Each structure stands twice: as structure tokens, then as C-alpha cells.
Amino acid sequence: MSKIMKKDYNVHLYEVNYNNKANIVSIMNYMGDLATYQSEKLGVGIEYLMSNKIAWVVYKWDVHMDKYPEYDDTVTISTNPYSIRKFYAYRKFEIFNKGEKIGEANSLWFLINTEKRRPCRVPEDLYNAYGLTKDDDKQLEFEKLLLPSEINSEKRFDVRYSDIDTNRHVNNVKYISWALENIPSDIMKTCSVSDIKVIYEKETSYGETITVQTQMQETEDKYIFDHVIKNSEGEKLTLIKTEFLKG
Numbered sequence: 001m002s003k004i005m006k007k008d009y010n011v012h013l014y015e016v017n018y019n020n021k022a023n024i025v026s027i028m029n030y031m032g033d034l035a036t037y038q039s040e041k042l043g044v045g046i047e048y049l050m051s052n053k054i055a056w057v058v059y060k061w062d063v064h065m066d067k068y069p070e071y072d073d074t075v076t077i078s079t080n081p082y083s084i085r086k087f088y089a090y091r092k093f094e095i096f097n098k099g100e101k102i103g104e105a106n107s108l109w110f111l112i113n114t115e116k117r118r119p120c121r122v123p124e125d126l127y128n129a130y131g132l133t134k135d136d137d138k139q140l141e142f143e144k145l146l147l148p149s150e151i152n153s154e155k156r157f158d159v160r161y162s163d164i165d166t167n168r169h170v171n172n173v174k175y176i177s178w179a180l181e182n183i184p185s186d187i188m189k190t191c192s193v194s195d196i197k198v199i200y201e202k203e204t205s206y207g208e209t210i211t212v213q214t215q216m217q218e219t220e221d222k223y224i225f226d227h228v229i230k231n232s233e234g235e236k237l238t239l240i241k242t243e244f245l246k247g
Contacts, residue, residue, distance in 0.1 A: 003131040005038040006078040011069050017188075021068040022075070024193040025180070028063065028173045031093045031105060034079050042129040046166060054120060056109045058172045059088065060142050061198040065095070065103040068192060073097055081130035083138045087111060087119040089130075090140045106140045117203075145199050145239040148215030148226045155182045159208045169203045179227040179240045182214040187223055191244035194222065199239045204231055221246055 015026035035056075039045040049055050069075045075097050082090040088110045095103035113120040127133060157178055165171040176196065180188070204210060209232045217224040227240040 001131055002081045002083075002136065003038070003042065004078055004080045005034065005041070006076055007034050007037055009033075009075045009077060011071055011073045011075060013071055016071045019189075019192075020070050021192070022070070022073075023068075024063070024065065024196060025173055025177050027065065027068075027075075027095065027103065028061070028105075028176060028196075030075065030077050030095075031079070031107075032058075032171075032173060034077050034093070035091060035107075038079060038081075039129075044126055044129045050114075052123075053114050055112055055114050056089075057112050057200075057203075058107055059110050059200055060108040061105065061172075061196065062107070062140075062142055063103070063105040063196045065192070065194055067097070067100075067102040069097040069102070081132060082106075082140065083136045084122050084127060084130070084132050085137045085139070086121055089122065090138075092140070106142070108140070108142065142199075143197055143241070145197060145241050146226065147228055147236075147239070148213055150215050151213045152216045153182050153184075153214045155212050157181070157210050157212070159204060159206050159210065161206060164206055169205050172198075172200060175200070175229055175238045175240065178210065178212050178229060179214070179225075179238075179242065182212045182227065183225060183242070183244075184216075187244055191223065191246055193242055194245045195241075195243040197241040200237070201239070202231070202235055202237045204237055208232060210237065 009030045011022045017023045078094045080092045091107045093105040163174045215226045223244040225242045229238040
């Protein structure tokens with residue numbers, strides 16, 4: 001049986017938005033931190049990965065939030081290494097505030113060889129560390145994301161030093177921040193992200209100029225945005241879909 005781990009996170013002032021509620025980027029940072037924290041506690045963290053010239057790289061996110069914690073709340077995140085399928089692994093998360101479940105997420109991670117930058121087979125000791133066997137190979141379903149068919153807004157950014165992670169490439173949550181920068185400010189101020197789905201297709205690094213292109217759709221109760229992030233050569237880096245509940 002896989003090992004479920006929990007960790008508490010205090011919501012700091014610099015992690016809240018206009019409405020004094022934690023922003024989605026902070027929540028996703030908590031989840032990424034917990035995945036690494038668990039691996040460290042199980043003896044297969046950063047030092048283990050570096051010594052074996054391998055790294056976990058997130059490929060997909062599917063996050064749903066019903067509510068958001070406020071400043072100084074203590075949020076409890078739990079994570080479950082759900083399954084491993086040869087070259088990649090699924091991980092689930094749940095988010096709680098004051099005993100109430102307020103969100104959940106599924107994620108898909110590739111294990112890569114850091115020298116070749118290619119997927120590699122998950123070794124036996126990682127199965128053992130996470131309490132999984134070769135029989136634990138169930139898949140989680142993710143929505144297929146499409147390119148925007150019409151561009152309603154566009155922004156460019158230069159990748160900064162602060163965007164880079166321990167793999168020397170842009171931290172996966174930074175792409176979310178870039179996409180949110182292309183949302184109209186009135187929607188960011190009055191609405192909250194209920195769902196966010198991400199597919200990472202190509203890495204980028206310091207010094208690159210990236211472009212975010214966004215299509216907006218509106219329904220009776222929500223705003224839906226389809227984003228594509230490209231590098232300076234026009235190559236597709238990431239597809240993101242964000243949904244904002246009205247009110």
C-alpha cells in the first residue's frame with residue numbers, strides 16, 4: 001500500500017490576493033513542496049536523485065478548488081503516490097482547512113535521465129520507497145487540452161533567475177503565474193479559480209523570452225481561459241486551461 005503523507009502550511013500575507021484568500025499559485029507550491037518533502041523523508045529526495053542522475057518532472061496537473069483559505073489559516077495537504085507505470089508516476093493530493101476538504105488535485109510525473117533529458121524506467125527502490133509494486137499501475141484520467149482557436153490577449157515575459165528550480169529549468173508553477181498574468185484584472189479581483197489543468201510539453205530556461213496567448217470564453221456561471229505558452233522560436237511549451245467562478 002502506498003504511503004500517504006500530510007503536512008501543514010501556514011498561509012502567509014504574501015501568499016494571499018485582493019480578497020485576503022490564498023492564491024492558486026501558493027496552493028500549487030504547497031503541493032509541489034509536499035511531494036519533495038515526502039521523497040526526502042523516504043530517503044529518495046534531491047540528493048538521491050542527483051546521485052543517480054535522475055529527476056522527477058511534472059507533466060500534467062488537474063487541480064480543483066471549492067474554497068480558498070485566508071491569511072494565517074493553517075492548511076493541511078495530504079499526498080498519495082498513487083501508481084507507477086514504467087517511466088512515469090501518478091500522485092494525488094487533497095487540501096483541507098479547519099477539517100474541511102476544500103480542494104484536490106491529480107498529477108502525472110515523468111522520471112528523466114538528467115544527462116540525456118529523456119524519460120527513464122523507474123527503479124525498484126523508488127517503488128519500494130513509495131510502498132508500491134508493479135501491480136500498482138492504475139492510470140488517472142486527464143482532460144485533453146487544445147490550442148486556443150482565437151487569441152484574445154497576449155503577453156511576453158523574460159525568464160528570471162527566480163523562476164529557476166533545482167533542475168536548472170523553470171519551476172512548473174511559474175508557468176501558471178505567467179498564464180494568470182494574461183487574465184483581465186477585473187476577473188482576477190472578483191472571481192476565484194475553480195479548476196486549473198496543465199500539460200507541460202517542452203522546458204525553458206533562464207534568459208528565454210516567452211509569450212502567453214489566451215482565449216477567453218464566458219458561460220452563465222464562469223469564465224474559461226485556454227492558454228498556450230511559447231518560446232521565442234514559437235515552439236509550444238505549455239497548454240493551460242483555467243476556469244473562474246463568477247461572484
